[in-house]
Amino acid sequence: MLVNMRDLLQVAYENKFAVGSFNVANSEFVKVVVSAAEEQKSPAILQIHPNEINLVTDEFVAYVREAASKSKVPFVIHLDHGATIEDITRSIRNGYTSVMMDASHLPFEENMTLTKKAVELAHIVGVSVEGELGTIGSNEGSSEGGTDEILYTDPDEAAIFVEKTGIDTLAVAVGTSHGLYPKTKDHSIKIDRLMKINEKVKIPLVLHGGSDNPDEEIREAVKHGIAKINLSTDMKRAFYNQLRATLDENPDAYEPDLLMPEATKAAIELVKKKMDLFGSTDKASLYKLGEI
Ligand code: 13P
Numbered sequence: 001m002l003v004n005m006r007d008l009l010q011v012a013y014e015n016k017f018a019v020g021s022f023n024v025a026n027s028e029f030v031k032v033v034v035s036a037a038e039e040q041k042s043p044a045i046l047q048i049h050p051n052e053i054n055l056v057t058d059e060f061v062a063y064v065r066e067a068a069s070k071s072k073v074p075f076v077i078h079l080d081h082g083a084t085i086e087d088i089t090r091s092i093r094n095g096y097t098s099v100m101m102d103a104s105h106l107p108f109e110e111n112m113t114l115t116k117k118a119v120e121l122a123h124i125v126g127v128s129v130e131g132e133l134g135t136i137g138s139n140e141g142s143s144e145g146g147t148d149e150i151l152y153t154d155p156d157e158a159a160i161f162v163e164k165t166g167i168d169t170l171a172v173a174v175g176t177s178h179g180l181y182p183k184t185k186d187h188s189i190k191i192d193r194l195m196k197i198n199e200k201v202k203i204p205l206v207l208h209g210g211s212d213n214p215d216e217e218i219r220e221a222v223k224h225g226i227a228k229i230n231l232s233t234d235m236k237r238a239f240y241n242q243l244r245a246t247l248d249e250n251p252d253a254y255e256p257d258l259l260m261p262e263a264t265k266a267a268i269e270l271v272k273k274k275m276d277l278f279g280s281t282d283k284a285s286l287y288k289l290g291e292i
Contacts, residue, residue, distance in 0.1 A: 002069045003287070005098035005128035005228075006168040008043055008076050009204040011286050012227040017279030020210070021045035021078060022271065023144075023232035025052040027060075028264055030067050032235065035264075036271035037073045042280040043287065044073070045098075045228065047080040050087050051143050053094075061094040073284040078130075080230065081145055088118045092127055100171070104132040105147070108157060115165040123166070130228075131167040133158050136208045137177025139185070142233060144178035146209075152193060159200040169204045169228060172197055174221075176209030179233050189217040191224065198225030206230065211237075215277055222279055229278055235267050242266035 012019050022033045024046050037044035046064055053060070061077065068075035079091040079099040091099050101118035103111040115131040122129045134153030138146030153172040162170055174190045174197075181187045189207075198205065204227035210218070211233035218229065243263040246253075253259055275281045 009227045013204040018222045018229045021047045021230045032267040040275045040281040041284045042275040045076045047078040049080040074287045098128040100130040102132045119166045128168040130169040132171035134173030139179030142179030155196040155200045171206040194224045238270035239263045239267040
């Protein structure tokens with residue numbers, strides 16, 4: 001079933017687990033996330049970045065909606081890192097049930113103004129909004145964006161930001177970056193800072209850059225308000241590493257129905273493990289929501 005982010009994450013937040021938000025840039029990844037969620041009886045979020053919708057085109061969302069609505073487990077379709085009001089309106093028109101307005105690169109007041117505008121628009125049609133305060137880091141190879149230097153979220157500013165904008169969820173910068181970390185980079189999750197934000201902000205928090213972090217830190221973050229974890233790199237690597245191996249073993253093969261299943265299976269196994277780690281496995285039964 002298809003729900004909005006506010007309804008999906010309220011249950012996670014109250015029950016102290018996090019829902020994985022996985023970037024689906026083609027139909028194989030939709031199959032990966034839906035199959036893993038059904039096998040684990042877990043809620044899940046299917047997210048699409050502006051770069052990804054440009055790749056797959058708007059028509060793709062009808063397919064994602066169909067796959068999510070037919071399933072018995074709860075799903076959200078979410079815009080990852082919307083940068084403009086055009087990204088927001090395009091996603092609402094396409095049938096997403098949640099959007100992110102990422103104006104985190106702008107000064108505080110301007111970030112608030114743009115995010116509030118997105119909230120006013122999206123809430124009219126029951127679509128949830130994620131805002132971002134502070135900036136997430138970026139590693140080579142990821143096309144998700146972010147900055148070279150992380151700008152950590154300030155807990156007092158976060159409280160003002162949430163109150164003034166009316167957002168449903170807040171993405172926080174607490175040490176993670178998009179992509180794989182170089183060996184020299186400190187990427188520890190700053191749990192103390194997260195605890196302070198969680199004390200001041202009473203809405204579900206979002207952790208971006210969920211790949212390549214130690215499991216123990218992820219478990220700790222989930223205890224302190226993180227109810228949504230974005231994950232792209234680990235899933236895509238599981239898929240493409242297996243696809244490369246399959247292609248190497250079968251140099252003359254070209255049929256997708258021969259090449260894709262092993263890669264899909266590898267990514268499903270990865271996503272299932274993440275659902276266990278995030279604590280969302282077996283939590284679908286907590287939802288008694290109608291479709292929006
Ligand atoms: P990773 O690629 O590090 O998993 O980050 C994904 C993400 O945060 C998308 O917004």
